[in-house]
Amino acid sequence: MTPSSSVDVLVIGAGPAGTVAASIIHQAGFSVRIVEKQQFPRFVIGESLLPRCMEALDEAGFLDAVRAAGFQEKGGAKFEKNGKICDYSFGEAFTAGWTWTWQVPRAEFDKILADTVEAMGVPVSYGVSVTGIDFSSDGSSVTTLDDGSSVSARFIVDGSGYGRVIPRLFGLDKPSSLPPRRAVFVHLRDPRRSMADEPNRITIVVHKPGVWIWVIPFSSGVTSVGFVGDPGFFDGAAAAGSTVGAASGAAGPNAGGTGGAGFNSGEAQMRALIASQPYIAERMEGVEFLWEPRTLQSWSSTTDTFSGNGFVLTGNVTEFLDPVFSSGVTLATVSSQMAAHLVTRALKGESVDWAKEYAEPMMQGVNTFRSYVNTWYEGVLDTIFFADDQDPLIKSQICSVLAGYVWDMSNPYVRNHETALYKLQSLINFRDAARKKSAVE
Numbered sequence: 504m505t506p507s508s509s510v511d512v513l514v515i516g517a518g519p520a521g522t523v524a525a526s527i528i529h530q531a532g533f534s535v536r537i538v539e540k541q542q543f544p545r546f547v548i549g550e551s552l553l554p555r556c557m558e559a560l561d562e563a564g565f566l567d568a569v570r571a572a573g574f575q576e577k578g579g580a581k582f583e584k585n586g587k588i589c590d591y592s593f594g595e596a597f598t599a600g601w602t603w604t605w606q607v608p609r610a611e612f613d614k615i616l617a618d619t620v621e622a623m624g625v626p627v628s629y630g631v632s633v634t635g636i637d638f639s640s641d642g643s644s645v646t647t648l649d650d651g652s653s654v655s656a657r658f659i660v661d662g663s664g665y666g667r668v669i670p671r672l673f674g675l676d677k678p679s680s681l682p683p684r685r686a687v688f689v690h691l692r693d694p695r696r697s698m699a700d701e702p703n704r705i706t707i708v709v710h711k712p713g714v715w716i717w718v719i720p721f722s723s724g725v726t727s728v729g730f731v732g733d734p735g736f737f738d739g740a741a742a743a744g745s746t747v748g749a750a751s752g753a754a755g756p757n758a759g760g761t762g763g764a765g766f767n768s769g770e771a772q773m774r775a776l777i778a779s780q781p782y783i784a785e786r787m788e789g790v791e792f793l794w795e796p797r798t799l800q801s802w803s804s805t806t807d808t809f810s811g812n813g814f815v816l817t818g819n820v821t822e823f824l825d826p827v828f829s830s831g832v833t834l835a836t837v838s839s840q841m842a843a844h845l846v847t848r849a850l851k852g853e854s855v856d857w858a859k860e861y862a863e864p865m866m867q868g869v870n871t872f873r874s875y876v877n878t879w880y881e882g883v884l885d886t887i888f889f890a891d892d893q894d895p896l897i898k899s900q901i902c903s904v905l906a907g908y909v910w911d912m913s914n915p916y917v918r919n920h921e922t923a924l925y926k927l928q929s930l931i932n933f934r935d936a937a938r939k940k941s942a943v944e
């Protein structure tokens with residue numbers, strides 16, 4: 504079959520991973536085309552960014568367009584548990600770099616990135632899905648699309664997110680080591696947000712052991728609120744709406760749960776969940792929901808390899824862990840930034856050690872976040888976040904990770920991510936026990 508068109512690089516998916524990679528490769532002088540399954544704007548979850556992603560957005564040439572949209576600026580993250588607050592301000596982070604970012608409704612944000620890359624000269628074909636790829640021994644490929652056309656390319660960047668195009672087509676998917684979790688979430692009008700000293704940062708509320716809530720205020724006065732926990736929590740007394748499928752826009756804006764376990768709608772269930780959490784109950788009582796609450800679950804995924812002869816996987820296709828530390832868009836944009844440089848080198852005929860130059864640094868970042876996700880669900884980070892008399896240096900080092908600086912090896916809470924948090928928890932517990940003992944004596 505003769506391909507209908509030919510490019511240097513075919514990018515699958517117009518999410519942040521796809522558009523960042525496309526822009527950087529295009530700026531290096533290569534022809535690029537993006538194919539995107541859906542029509543934009545489309546809903547996708549993942550609304551809290553981290554400062555580290557600003558470097559990637561900057562290099563992609565997206566910052567001016569995003570700034571012009573007037574999204575809510577984000578200067579940190581606040582954690583709340585039983586009335587106790589721990590505030591992390593990115594301005595106090597140990598690692599030098601961006602100290603702020605944005606809280607964004609992704610439908611608008613992703614459309615801005617896609618429109619910007621298109622205005623730079625990268626064609627974006629919407630409503631077209633990849634159905635098959637044939638690789639030749641030299642790494643070049645012919646990709647078939649569901650509109651009957653095909654594209655030949657010297658290289659493919661797979662940024663298809665939850666679509667996982669190349670891992671699915673070539674059997675590269677691997678089960679995640681993380682247990683399945685569920686999220687139930689809604690966008691609501693939030694006129695009383697000032698009572699919680701917002702909107703300039705996100706809030707993570709510890710609801711019950713293993714169950715937490717995100718509160719992400721947007722500049723429009725709308726706030727995103729989501730409960731996350733093991734499916735048993737939602738199936739139990741608190742009840743669950745119906746599951747609406749994959750995270751990336753599988754459901755339209757009005758799709759949602761049908762309620763269950765005593766609730767006759769997803770909205771009734773969400774209102775009951777909100778009413779059950781003192782930190783948000785009064786602020787969000789009776790507020791308007793913009794759509795019926797939605798449910799997602801089992802989003803963690805991973806793959807055997809991050810690259811192969813003629814392709815590289817970026818963003819969520821590589822590995823997605825958990826939403827708790829907002830790592831998704833940052834890992835998506837940084838992986839694409841890194842991959843784009845390597846793709847341009849490969850296209851120029853230079854040799855690239857993909858394992859060393861791409862998979863290794865990416866896994867360094869992913870594994871650092873993995874340690875924080877695991878210790879979060881184990882309750883270790885609760886002890887650290889809500890401890891009295893926190894050491895300012897240690898707080899700034901943990902703050903750096905929360906800002907996305909998971910490649911700064913001068914930070915012991917990055918370098919020793921597997922052990923440092925457990926050691927700190929033990930020290931805090933030891934100190935608190937000693938204080939209690941001396942108070943009794």
Ligand code: FAD
Pocket residue numbers: 515516517518519520521538539540541547548549550551552553631632633634662663664665666667668686750751752799802817818819820823825826829830831832833835
């Ligand atoms: P996507 O944004 O999913 O984009 C991939 C694109 O590829 C889509 O537009 C899709 O339509 C397209 N596509 C798929 N299949 C095909 C195909 N066959 N052909 C052509 N195109 C295709 N991240 C954060 O940073 N902050 C958060 O607060 C956050 N909260 C989250 C909450 C939950 C409950 C979950 C599950 C995730 C959350 N995330 C968060 C993660 C975030 O959703 C993703 O990490 C992020 O969207 C990844 O970007 P991406 O560009 O890799 O993929």
